[in-house]
Amino acid sequence: MTVERIEKAFLILSAAMLIAFLGALFYSSVAMGMHLPGREGEIVPTDVRNTPPFDQPGVHEVGAGEYEVVVLGRAWGFEPSEIRIPAGSRVTFISTATDVIHGFHVEGTRMNAMLIPGQITRLTYEFDEPGEHLIICHEYCGIGHHLMYGRLIVEEGS
Numbered sequence: 001m002t003v004e005r006i007e008k009a010f011l012i013l014s015a016a017m018l019i020a021f022l023g024a025l026f027y028s029s030v031a032m033g034m035h036l037p038g039r040e041g042e043i044v045p046t047d048v049r050n051t052p053p054f055d056q057p058g059v060h061e062v063g064a065g066e067y068e069v070v071v072l073g074r075a076w077g078f079e080p081s082e083i084r085i086p087a088g089s090r091v092t093f094i095s096t097a098t099d100v101i102h103g104f105h106v107e108g109t110r111m112n113a114m115l116i117p118g119q120i121t122r123l124t125y126e127f128d129e130p131g132e133h134l135i136i137c138h139e140y141c142g143i144g145h146h147l148m149y150g151r152l153i154v155e156e157g158s
């Protein structure tokens, strides 16, 4: 093979990879519905605990099988640290952080967000299967980062 042919082969390979990656990106965003959580508003980051709904962290039933869970991320835990909802619920998590940036990932789901002081993050998910999910912080937030976790328990249908 001449140098030109090798170069051409690499150019074609690079172009094919770019097209494949763009295709995968397009597929995941359009066909699988993956996207970044939207910015759902701003609050004063130093006054989170006095700002509704964050003055009442916890699980709130808002309709038949519909729940809102207000979650606060802080160094180094989630409030509430344990969330219990019945199977078959549609749950909207409304969350923010009180101090520094934290992560919010619910194991076994596609829920993965950043909790940013002053920004409200909203995620909705349907929990059909009973079980237990670990909630972890996936943004390094200081010396206790690895201790920051919570639990989400989906209880047998009601």
Ligand code: CUA
Pocket (backbone or CB within 6 Å): 073, 074, 075, 076, 077, 101, 102, 103, 137, 138, 139, 140, 141, 142, 145, 146, 148
């Ligand atoms: Cu919070 Cu890492």
